[in-house]
Amino acid sequence: MTKFIKYSVLTIPVLLLLFLSSCKDFLNPVQELEVTENELFDDWYEYRSIEMGLYGLQQNLVEQLVVLGELRADLLTITENAEADLVEIYNFNFTEDNKYASPTNFFKLISASNNFIRVLKREHPEVLDPDSPVTNYDKLFGEALCMRAWAYFNAVRIYGKVPYIEESLVTMEEIEEFINTPETYIDSVYIDFAVDGYYNDTTYNYQHPPDTLDKKLMDMEMVLDRYINQLENDIKPGGVGVNHYINNNDNTWEITVWNIWAHHALLGQLYLYQGDLAQSAYHFEQIIYNSTEELRYQLTSNTGYGNWGNIFTDINNIEHIFTVSFNKSNWQQNEFQDLFSPIPPHKYMLKPSRPAVIKWEGVWTGYQVNDNNGPSHAEITFRGTPGDGYRGYGTSYAYLNVNTITGGLTSGSYIDGNQWMQMLNARADEDYKTVNNIMEGFDTIVWKFNLGKSIYDQDADFIIYRAGGIHLYLAEVYTWWTYLRNGMITPFVGNAANILNNGKNYSLLDNRLQRGVRGRVGLGEIQIYNIIYQHDPFTNEVIGYRDLTDNLFGKQRFLEEQILEERARELAFEGERFYDLIRVAKRKDNPAFLAEKVAAKYPVGKREQIYNFLLDEYNWYIHFFD
DSSP: OOHHHHHTOOOHHHHHHHOOSOGGGTOOGGGOOOOOHHHHTSSHHHHHHHHHHHHHHHHTTHHHHHIIIIITSSSEEEOTTOOHHHHHHHTTOOOTTOTTTOOHHHHHHHHHHHHHHHHHHHHOGGGGOTTSOOOHHHHHHHHHHHHHHHHHHHHHHHHSEEEOOOTTOOSHHHHHHHHHOSSOEEEOOOOOOOTTGGGOSOOOOTTSOOEEEOOOEEEHHHHHHHHHHHHHHSSOTTOSOOOTHHHHOOTTTTTTSOOHHHHHHHHHHHHHHHTOHHHHHHHHHHHHTOOSSSSTTOOSGGGSGGGGGGGGTSOOTTTEEEEEOOBGGGTBOOSHHHHHOOSTTOOOOEEEOHHHHHHHHTOEESOEEEOTTOGGGOEEEEOOEESOTTTTBTTTEEEEOTTTOSSSOOTTSBOOHHHHHHHHHHHHTTOHHHHHHHHTTOEEEEOTTTTTOOTTOOOOOEEEEEHHHHHHHHHHHHHHOEEEETTEEEEOHHHHHHHHHTOHHHHHHHOOOOOOTTGGGTOOOOOOOSEEEEEOTTTOOEEEEEEOTTOHHHHHHHHHHHHHHHHHHHHTTSSOHHHHHHHHHHHHTOHHHHHHHHHTTSOHHHHHHHHHHHTSGGGGSOOSOO
16 A cells, blocks of 8 residues: 555545535446445445545645644744735735635535544444444544544634534535524435435435534634543544554554544643643653653654754654655645745745744853853853754755745855854854845745755645654643642642753653753753843843742743743744744733734834734634634
């Protein structure tokens, strides 16, 4: 079996099940094919093909997830080439026909998942029996439940409220009618395949009584309650992810379908948004403290330093937990290169914002501060080294001269690593003549989706969960999670700092070679001292300080901010930034936190307008269903 079958083969049963187009387009009556629903699901390979059809629908969401998760946040901005839909997103001014704002692809995935779940319940009722042994049908059932929960969760993060789609609604036509009906919806159609089913996608079963469906809008709390309960109680232990490796000897298949680790990642994420830190920590810890394989999901040199960029050029089971795979040779492509690359024929419509670039270029390592005369007189005695050189320049972003690129990268069309470091040091010396000589004619480029790609590939993988992100989620949980020790409430702040810095919390358990999020890319440790100095990002000079003596809450806030900054450097352009800002702003009960961060990327004349707009939490969502 090849990766082609994995996402692209939409067999007859897939199309019949998903109801996404007319059967007559794919079935030739001359062949006299007679397909009943009973026959449809006799063969295990038909079930597996339908499973792969779900992942094909998920592929259709990846550009939307990146654009909505990043362009509304602070790390991504538009270029003069941006199409109208992107300009609308950038301006927080959405129309219903905006392809990035449309919920249609979410409903297609939810509809297909609903139908597959319904079929599995009917044809294999053992999936509902917690005492029956786990089979591949249980694992398919687990995948479909995870897929549906993930779709609802991402939809509610975007729209604020989403309609609950009953499992009896199995076509997009039904769903659209249900959503657009202002009153109670009467579901009078029950799909029943007959021997001439390919002449008519829908056969009415008049013995099936109509269902009266009330339209229910679910907010985040309702989505979390419903789908946490399903993921915890309706999936058997180990009941997620069919082991395709047995058939094809390709161990990356485990990573490109919902699996037990991705199940834990999703539950940990849902509990984090719910505020249940103990349960969130439990599920994240199942991933990073696992003993299944020696290096799996650890932050070691295997994925650190110069190897960090390999995370985006190859699927592996050290960093990748769940990845949506693309492959040009199998006609599986996406628009990432078209959005981000200036190399023709791509359009270069989005690029890193100035605040994004500063996060990589304004971080320093190895510096020394002399504060013998008190914090108000502290000064740098050794400046250190600027820049996040492994995750930043040449991996997440690059400087290209868009006017000199015609058929690909050539000498002089991009700034190499040595020139980049020379520019950073010249800027620290305030030698702006050298800076201007190096930078003249160059602009910033999102490079993460171009790594290892030729001009026409257009098949960068999209990572939904990976080790770096889960470690940072757990660090965030540990920052605020407390436990009772010797009669005193004690926080896990030390563990949070260890994950962020050097992974000591992991290494002390079993002597593994854990380095931590910053440690695996050679950055210095974030120290949580009583006095926290603030530095100029370009010169590293001390420009202020915070006194957090006897202020545990203040130290937790500081650590939370550092984790958020690290998530920006580690996970930029991967679709999570806007929701990270929402989550922290809600925890702070301070909409201005998000508004200030996002507004900072806009031109001076527009900054105040965006800031005031985002002070209202209502404007954080696309309100298509209110």
